[in-house]
Amino acid sequence: MAAGLKGDGLPDVGMLVSDRAASSALADTPSALPSAAVIYTRTLHAGSLRGVVVNSGCANAATGDQGIVDARAMGETAAAAAGLPVGSLAVCSTGVIGERLPMKALTAGVDAAAAALSPDGGPAFGEAIRTTDAFAKGGTFRLALPGGEVTIGAAAKGAGMIRPDMATMLAYVTTDACVLPDDLLAATRAAAADGFNRISVDGQMSPSDTLLVLANGEGPPLVGADLARFADALRAICRYLALLMVKDGEGAEHAVRVVVDGALDDAEAERVARGVGESALVRTAIYGRDANWGRVHQAVGQALAATGGHVAFSLRFDGVLPDGQGIDEVMSRPEYEMQVGLGRGTGTAEVFVSDLGHGYVSVNADYRT
Amino acid sequence: MAAGLKGDGLPDVGMLVSDRAASSALADTPSALPSAAVIYTRTLHAGSLRGVVVNSGCANAATGDQGIVDARAMGETAAAAAGLPVGSLAVCSTGVIGERLPMKALTAGVDAAAAALSPDGGPAFGEAIRTTDAFAKGGTFRLALPGGEVTIGAAAKGAGMIRPDMATMLAYVTTDACVLPDDLLAATRAAAADGFNRISVDGQMSPSDTLLVLANGEGPPLVGADLARFADALRAICRYLALLMVKDGEGAEHAVRVVVDGALDDAEAERVARGVGESALVRTAIYGRDANWGRVHQAVGQALAATGGHVAFSLRFDGVLPDGQGIDEVMSRPEYEMQVGLGRGTGTAEVFVSDLGHGYVSVNADYRT
Numbered sequence: 001m002a003a004g005l006k007g008d009g010l011p012d013v014g015m016l017v018s019d020r021a022a023s024s025a026l027a028d029t030p031s032a033l034p035s036a037a038v039i040y041t042r043t044l045h046a047g048s049l050r051g052v053v054v055n056s057g058c059a060n061a062a063t064g065d066q067g068i069v070d071a072r073a074m075g076e077t078a079a080a081a082a083g084l085p086v087g088s089l090a091v092c093s094t095g096v097i098g099e100r101l102p103m104k105a106l107t108a109g110v111d112a113a114a115a116a117l118s119p120d121g122g123p124a125f126g127e128a129i130r131t132t133d134a135f136a137k138g139g140t141f142r143l144a145l146p147g148g149e150v151t152i153g154a155a156a157k158g159a160g161m162i163r164p165d166m167a168t169m170l171a172y173v174t175t176d177a178c179v180l181p182d183d184l185l186a187a188t189r190a191a192a193a194d195g196f197n198r199i200s201v202d203g204q205m206s207p208s209d210t211l212l213v214l215a216n217g218e219g220p221p222l223v224g225a226d227l228a229r230f231a232d233a234l235r236a237i238c239r240y241l242a243l244l245m246v247k248d249g250e251g252a253e254h255a256v257r258v259v260v261d262g263a264l265d266d267a268e269a270e271r272v273a274r275g276v277g278e279s280a281l282v283r284t285a286i287y288g289r290d291a292n293w294g295r296v297h298q299a300v301g302q303a304l305a306a307t308g309g310h311v312a313f314s315l316r317f318d319g320v321l322p323d324g325q326g327i328d329e330v331m332s333r334p335e336y337e338m339q340v341g342l343g344r345g346t347g348t349a350e351v352f353v354s355d356l357g358h359g360y361v362s363v364n365a366d367y368r369t
Numbered sequence: 370m371a372a373g374l375k376g377d378g379l380p381d382v383g384m385l386v387s388d389r390a391a392s393s394a395l396a397d398t399p400s401a402l403p404s405a406a407v408i409y410t411r412t413l414h415a416g417s418l419r420g421v422v423v424n425s426g427c428a429n430a431a432t433g434d435q436g437i438v439d440a441r442a443m444g445e446t447a448a449a450a451a452g453l454p455v456g457s458l459a460v461c462s463t464g465v466i467g468e469r470l471p472m473k474a475l476t477a478g479v480d481a482a483a484a485a486l487s488p489d490g491g492p493a494f495g496e497a498i499r500t501t502d503a504f505a506k507g508g509t510f511r512l513a514l515p516g517g518e519v520t521i522g523a524a525a526k527g528a529g530m531i532r533p534d535m536a537t538m539l540a541y542v543t544t545d546a547c548v549l550p551d552d553l554l555a556a557t558r559a560a561a562a563d564g565f566n567r568i569s570v571d572g573q574m575s576p577s578d579t580l581l582v583l584a585n586g587e588g589p590p591l592v593g594a595d596l597a598r599f600a601d602a603l604r605a606i607c608r609y610l611a612l613l614m615v616k617d618g619e620g621a622e623h624a625v626r627v628v629v630d631g632a633l634d635d636a637e638a639e640r641v642a643r644g645v646g647e648s649a650l651v652r653t654a655i656y657g658r659d660a661n662w663g664r665v666h667q668a669v670g671q672a673l674a675a676t677g678g679h680v681a682f683s684l685r686f687d688g689v690l691p692d693g694q695g696i697d698e699v700m701s702r703p704e705y706e707m708q709v710g711l712g713r714g715t716g717t718a719e720v721f722v723s724d725l726g727h728g729y730v731s732v733n734a735d736y737r738t
Binding site: 030031032033034059061062096097098205206207279280281293294295297298299300301302303304305306307308311313356358 | 399400401402403428430431465466467573574575576649662663664666667669670671672673674675676677680682725727
């Protein structure tokens with residue numbers, strides 16, 4: 001529904017509801033200043049939610065106690081409108097930080113969204129949660145298991161904080177699989193760790209990031225090997241959504257997988273991967289299609305500062321040395337791997353990053369002006 | 370001297386030498402992959418150096434064992450040419466990472482520089498260490514103490530890693546004060562902590578950063594209160610040089626002092642100050658002259674992630690609230706303070722940062738192309 005929160009007439013309120021009791025699992029932002037929606041949603045019973053109400057255009061973040069009152073009203077209005085118990089809907093808001101929700105317009109939008117709930121509403125929901133996304137992200141996936149087929153649906157928006165103020169990452173996954181809440185939570189956390197937590201656009205963390213997974217249990221009960229296969233599928237889907245977010249980055253021309261091996265341990269490898277991938281110097285070099293290995297070397301030196309010990313630095317781009325044959329062609333690819341070796345252990349890690357170009361500066365300097 | 374290392378005919382080799390034994394103190398990069406020059410210089414007797422030989426155009430970083438051999442040859446050639454003991458000169462190199470020093474051209478330049486050593490050579494030395502600096506940084510300062518007057522000279526180049534590959538921060542301070550090496554080292558470390566370590570351009574760390582202080586002892590011996598006054602002067606001079614580096618940032622239009630108070634302790638305040646000051650979102654907002662407090666709020670939430678506890682966030686720009694009267698005028702100032710309050714303790718910190726604009730992207734994407 002278009003409730004006028006975004007001011008451009010585009011849909012900005014959406015609801016996703018299970019028509020029967022479901023297992024649910026939440027993963028959200030580690031920010032010390034989470035949004036009011038996140039604070040409110042954390043007070044709910046996370047394992048048995050029935051769905052979510054989302055608005056775009058206003059993040060309801062940095063809005064103090066009043067923001068929490070507003071988030072609660074939004075959730076309770078939505079639950080009542082959909083004929084659901086109080087506290088059964090998660091609340092998500094994405095948009096400008098520091099402004100109150102326009103409750104009158106929002107309530108009208110929520111009522112309209114509840115009245116329009118439909119099994120065919122998936123695409124409309126995907127539109128309502130978009131902000132400046134260049135394309136809608138989601139899909140329907142079928143997983144054939146020995147005990148029967150499971151369907152998984154997904155809708156997501158955002159690209160980390162690549163698009164400030166309108167930048168939150170929201171992702172919703174639904175399935176008819178029958179999964180116990182604790183199992184669903186474990187699978188959700190693993191999927192977030194391997195997917196959304198692997199992307200890094202500009203190193204910025206949103207106060208509103210939320211992943212909600214709902215399993216309504218209409219399908220076959222999943223335990224043992226089937227549960228593991230479901231968890232693998234959930235991980236693959238979240239990874240797919242995360243990569244779409246990196247590729248959607250405003251002004252981004254390259255999506256790069258930074259792979260680090262040879263670290264003392266995985267934690268060290270991750271620190272290096274993030275240090276390299278979030279370096280403004282490395283990211284402008286990616287934009288400039290320059291295999292500037294000195295900048296990667298510098299970022300590695302910084303990431304490992306004060307760790308001591310030997311570093312046998314190596315670097316390839318899709319297997320090609322920085323001064324190797326064909327390097328210019330590799331650097332022009334829309335997607336490639338940056339392979340960083342440290343030669344001092346067995347730790348590995350990966351992150352997915354985009355480049356830093358004029359598009360990013362324009363969007364982020366001119367937004368709101 | 371112009372030895373051809375930079376290819377533009379500008380001076381690229383310089384020597385700074387004390388004509389008598391001196392106390393000396395070094396502070397250099399914490400990078401885990403320091404340059405060959407830094408590795409070599411660390412092998413010297415840091416408390417009794419006689420000066421430094423510097424080249425620009427080539428960083429001699431990421432050059433392996435051969436780089437260290439080259440750095441040693443550079444230092445020993447310079448010492449011999451100036452008639453000084455082996456190992457009495459620090460070596461600094463700044464420029465492109467990953468390329469070997471052109472030893473033949475460099476040696477000729479070093480010999481010429483040694484032959485041209487002169488008490489009036491200060492300005493020429495300042496020119497030789499410049500790379501893409503928009504202006505030379507340095508000066509001569511006189512400090513009146515009860516026991517007599519002390520002179521302090523300074524020359525510096527760079528702006529952190531704001532200018533990749535040519536970006537190292539080098540700073541040299543000379544004085545005729547008579548200071549014991551241990552006292553000089555303590556004063557040097559305090560000056561670096563309060564000056565060069567307070568600036569943050571893009572969060573990148575150079576493998577070559579070096580601060581060298583030489584005190585030749587011709588002036589009055591400094592102890593007690595006089596020593597403290599000298600240390601204060603050294604700190605003020607290093608802070609002045611550091612601020613010049615921030616203001617010199619390629620494409621930078623604003624130099625901003627980020628001041629954080631109300632943190633649980635000073636370390637937390639520093640983490641927040643750096644998190645805010647290095648945020649690409651905050652820095653593009655500074656460039657866009659947008660008092661976008663939501664981005665600062667977001668960066669604070671990220672910097673304090675997982676710390677727990679209450680945060681009473683507040684923000685002013687030169688004392689003006691983000692929506693206060695005159696805020697547009699404040700945001701257009703070339704220099705202003707961003708005052709961040711956390712309201713949960715007594716910890717404070719400050720960092721100096723510049724904005725992120727199109728100039729930065731152009732320099733860093735197009736450099737080397």
